[in-house]
């Protein structure tokens with residue numbers, strides 16, 4: 386039997402997110418939309434009357450398993466994301482896309498079908514725990530490629546070269562990164578791809594926070610860099626604010642990788658809910674996608690500015706590398722004497738006294754407490770929730786940390 390370690394961040398969320406009156410700034414999804422809001426967004430992009438919410442789902446359709454790998458229209462809309470706005474130029478075809486139940490299932494399938502005993506994988510760190518724990522549980526050896534605050538959490542390629550072994554099968558990156566909110570820029574991505582190509586290593590890029598880049602258009606998807614052995618995962622949860630429909634995907638230009646994922650998926654999914662597929666294809670359609678992304682980008686930018694002001698106003702106890710993308714930030718809290726807080730005790734006490742919820746990074750993102758004193762804040766919540774949470778947190782800090 387495979388021994389699976391606790392997925393710390395998911396346990397923390399499960400335990401505290403339903404606390405009565407909670408001000409949740411732990412959530413990593415852009416503030417979720419309802420189906421009614423989606424339908425309203427369709428009008429603002431088309432400039433005429435909106436598509437009624439009741440017409441998004443075809444109620445007359447028999448509830449069979451549906452298209453096994455995802456509907457053609459959904460796979461076409463997803464493929465289109467990789468040739469958008471001049472950033473990406475990957476010619477991804479619908480057949481290169483496999484729809485899954487969230488990126489979490491896509492990630493699992495990537496590892497399940499591509500790594501095992503005798504293989505070595507390198508994974509950026511910190512990141513979503515699944516990305517290094519699952520290859521380990523499958524019997525692979527995993528080396529952590531440590532991201533440093535002094536480098537702005539951008540991976541150092543010279544470190545990667547030192548970590549590679551003759552049996553390295555996969556390099557795992559997460560761009561934009563959870564929890565740091567850092568972006569791997571195009572020049573570094575190109576170097577990673579070059580190293581991988583020279584050694585015939587698969588590059589697996591979890592791009593679930595793409596394309597929420599706060600400033601410039603951001604780097605291309607790893608799929609766009611001309612190397613076939615790249616597999617990318619993403620989903621509707623974060624940038625598209627639709628975690629509740631549980632739609633994600635794995636994409637690769639390598640036919641063998643896609644085939645292997647499809648074979649493994651037959652044993653674990655069969656298909657994704659037809660209802661979810663219909664909502665996802667509507668959200669990614671030309672009539673809705675630009676307006677939905679605009680909403681989420683504006684929310685991210687407005688909220689990041691609020692968090693930035695908070696960090697600056699409390700610079701005596703608070704520090705960070707300001708995120709460049711995504712929905713999360715890693716913030717370090719210390720007492721007046723400079724000693725980092727005990728992040729688990731701190732998060733529990735803040736929740737208890739102020740109802741503000743965030744995540745202890747030492748527990749949820751670190752081996753051997755590498756991130757002592759750090760918390761992960763998911764700031765793309767409803768703006769009023771963030772405003773109130775930061776107000777309460779200011780009062781807490783004044784009373785307890787100074």
Ligand SMILES: Cc1ncc(COP(=O)(O)O)c(C=O)c1O
Nearest residue numbers: 487488489513563593620622633
């Ligand atoms: C980096 C990363 N990948 C994957 C996931 C899973 O997301 P979902 O299954 O909702 O698409 C998450 C969720 O927090 C994440 O942060």
